Amino acid sequence: MNLLEINHLKKSFENLDVLHDISLSVKEGEVVAIIGPSGSGKSTLLRCATMLEKMDEGELVYLGKYAVKNGENGKAVYAPQKELKEIQGYFGLVFQNFNLFPHYSVLKNIMDAPIHVQKREKEEVLQEARSLLKKMGLEDKETYYPCQLSGGQQQRVAIARALALNPSILFFDEPTSALDPELTGEILKVIRQLAEEKMTMVIVTHEMAFARDVADRVIFMDGGYIVEEGNPKEVMEHPKEERTKQFLARFSS
Amino acid sequence: MSTANMIGQLASGMLATCEIFVLTLVFSLPLGLLVAFGRMSKIKPLQFITKLYISIMRGTPLMLQLLVVYFGPYYLFGIKLSTGYRFTATIIGFAINYAAYFAEIYRSGIQSIPYGQWEAAKVLGYTKNQTFFKIIFPQMVKRVLPSVTNEVITLVKDTSLAFVLAYAEMFTIAKQIAAAQTTMMPLFVAGLFYYIFNLLVAGVMEYLEKRMSYYQ
Numbered sequence A: 001m002n003l004l005e006i007n008h009l010k011k012s013f014e015n016l017d018v019l020h021d022i023s024l025s026v027k028e029g030e031v032v033a034i035i036g037p038s039g040s041g042k043s044t045l046l047r048c049a050t051m052l053e054k055m056d057e058g059e060l061v062y063l064g065k066y067a068v069k070n071g072e073n074g075k076a077v078y079a080p081q082k083e084l085k086e087i088q089g090y091f092g093l094v095f096q097n098f099n100l101f102p103h104y105s106v107l108k109n110i111m112d113a114p115i116h117v118q119k120r121e122k123e124e125v126l127q128e129a130r131s132l133l134k135k136m137g138l139e140d141k142e143t144y145y146p147c148q149l150s151g152g153q154q155q156r157v158a159i160a161r162a163l164a165l166n167p168s169i170l171f172f173d174e175p176t177s178a179l180d181p182e183l184t185g186e187i188l189k190v191i192r193q194l195a196e197e198k199m200t201m202v203i204v205t206h207e208m209a210f211a212r213d214v215a216d217r218v219i220f221m222d223g224g225y226i227v228e229e230g231n232p233k234e235v236m237e238h239p240k241e242e243r244t245k246q247f248l249a250r251f252s253s
Numbered sequence B: 001m002s003t004a005n006m007i008g009q010l011a012s013g014m015l016a017t018c019e020i021f022v023l024t025l026v027f028s029l030p031l032g033l034l035v036a037f038g039r040m041s042k043i044k045p046l047q048f049i050t051k052l053y054i055s056i057m058r059g060t061p062l063m064l065q066l067l068v069v070y071f072g073p074y075y076l077f078g079i080k081l082s083t084g085y086r087f088t089a090t091i092i093g094f095a096i097n098y099a100a101y102f103a104e105i106y107r108s109g110i111q112s113i114p115y116g117q118w119e120a121a122k123v124l125g126y127t128k129n130q131t132f133f134k135i136i137f138p139q140m141v142k143r144v145l146p147s148v149t150n151e152v153i154t155l156v157k158d159t160s161l162a163f164v165l166a167y168a169e170m171f172t173i174a175k176q177i178a179a180a181q182t183t184m185m186p187l188f189v190a191g192l193f194y195y196i197f198n199l200l201v202a203g204v205m206e207y208l209e210k211r212m213s214y215y216q
C-alpha cells in the first residue's frame, strides 16, 4: 500500500495556476527528492500535502484514508474534521526556517505536542525525546532555548520535534536553505541516517549531490508540472527532457 | 482642618484611585483581547462593529465617555440609577475605553508573530485554541509589554478624570481641600502620589519584561 498518494492535484492562487495535475505516490521506506527551479511549485505541493494549503482539485490519500476526495463537480472535498485530525498525525513537516517555538526550551519544543496533542505519558515522552536528542547529537542542549542555538542545531531540534510524534512520513521543505554552507552537512547527515533507518521522506532540496546519493527517486518539477521522474542517477546523469537538462546544467558548471 | 484630617481624607482618595486602577485593568485587559478577536475576525459585521467601537473610544475624550456612561442611562432610556452607580459608571467608562487601546496593541502584537508559528503548530496537530493560548499568546505578551506599560502609566494619571463624575478619588479630594483651605499642599501630595504610583508600575513592568527576556 502507498503511504501517500496524490492524484491529479490542481492548485491556483487567484488567477495564477501553480500546480497542474500533479500525481505522486510514495511507498513505505521510500525517499523521494523533489528538485526544480524557484517558483516551480515545490513548496506549494508540500503545503497541499500537509494541508497547510487547500487544494482546488484532486485527491490526497494517506495509508488508504482519504483526506481529500474529488467531489461531483470535480472540486476537492475535504474529509470531516475528525478524520483529518487523525490523518494529520500520519505526517510531519520540517520547515526551511525551522519555526521552533522560541518561548519553549529544546526539550519542551519536542515534548509538548506528544503530551498535549497525542495525550501520551510524560515519562515515556521524556525518554523518547532524550533519545531523539541524542540521535541528533544535542543531548547537552535540552534546557537551551532556540535563540541560544546555531541554525543547524535549531533545524535538528525541529527534526526531533517532528519525529517525536512518530509520523509515518516526513516532509522537508529545503531544510538546509536557511543555513550557512558549513552547517548544511550536519542536517544532511541526519537525513541520511533517517534514510538508512527506512524513514519515509519527501525532501524538496537544492542539494543535487545529496538528492542523487540519498533519494530512491527524484522528481523534477517545472512550471507546476512534474516534468521528469525516476531513478536519481538516471534522471540526473541522463535526463530525457530538455528542461531537466537546462536546470541541471546550472549545477554542473 | 488638621493635617491628620487632611491626610486621612487624601488617603481615602488614594484608596479609591487604586480601586479604579485595579478594576479597570482587571476588566479591560481581557476585554481588550475579545475586542482584538472581533477586530481580526473573518466575520465582516463583527469586524466592522469592533472597528467602529475602537475608533470612537480612541477618537473622543475619555471625560466625555465617562459622562455618557453615567448620564446616558437616564437621558437616553429614562432609567434612574442610584448614586452608587457613580462608581460602577467610572469603572465601566474606564474599562471600555482602555479595552479599545489594549485591543489595538494586542492585535498588532498577534499580527507581528511570524505566520510560521501558526503553521508549525497546525502541522504538529495543535487545535486552534491550543495554538493561540500555548504558542501565540505568550509570545504576544512579551512583544506588547512595552506598549501596555505606556497605557498603564497613562491610566494611573487618567484616574483623575473620575472627578467629572464627582467620584471621590485622589484628585477630586485634593482639589476640594485645596479650594477650601486655600493651600497648594494637597495638590502637591496628589502629584507625589501619582508619581510614586507610576514608579511602582514601571518597576513591576520592568520586572515582568526581565522575566520574559529568557528568549529572543
Ligand SMILES: Nc1ncnc2c1ncn2[C@@H]1O[C@H](COP(=O)(O)OP(=O)(O)OP(=O)(O)O)[C@@H](O)[C@H]1O
Residues within 6 Å of the ligand: A013, A016, A018, A036, A037, A038, A039, A040, A041, A042, A043, A044, A045
Ligand atoms: N500564498 C500565495 N499567494 C499567491 N501566490 C503564491 C502563494 N504561494 C506561492 N505562490 C506562487 O506560486 C508559485 C510557486 O511557489 P512555490 O513557493 O511553491 O515555489 P517553489 O518551487 O517552492 O520555489 P522556491 O524554490 O523558490 O522555494 C510562485 O509563482 C509563487 O509566487
Ligand SMILES: [Mg+2]
Residues within 6 Å of the ligand: A042, A043, A044, A173, A174
Ligand atoms: Mg519553496
